[in-house]
Amino acid sequence: MAEAVTFPVPKVLVVVPGDILDQYTPEITAPFSETFDFFRVGDFYLEIAIKGFSKATGLAELCRQFNIPREAVIAFGDSANDAAMLSFAGMGVAMANGEAAVKKTAYTITRYTNNEDGVGRMLMELL
Incomplete structure (x- = not known):
């Protein structure tokens, strides 16, 4: 390899x-x-x-490149690899089927899972 x-x-x-x-x-x-x-x-x-490379660092770099304040960012996740990103975003949203530890890092939790279009439904509620 x-x-x-x-x-x-x-x-x-x-x-x-x-x-x-x-x-x-x-x-x-x-x-x-x-x-x-x-x-x-x-x-x-x-x-x-x-070490130190995560979805949060990628999101921070996108925010820097496009001059977007983190408070204006909504991020969705369901697993341990999403926790830092949910903490970084202005609004971190855990999926209903997300791991318990990830739900603790989120600002809010959807009522729906990934398979129930939880991201789309949450965006419709917010927007």
């Missing part, structure tokens, strides 16, 4: 059954905890990102 990837890689997604992730995540993360952030996303995913 190192030979094939000739460009910077800010994030890697490991996709395996949840029981395998449960078993091996401590072994995978321990040697790299100072270099990378690790997020368990749903049942099958382990997201690995360069």
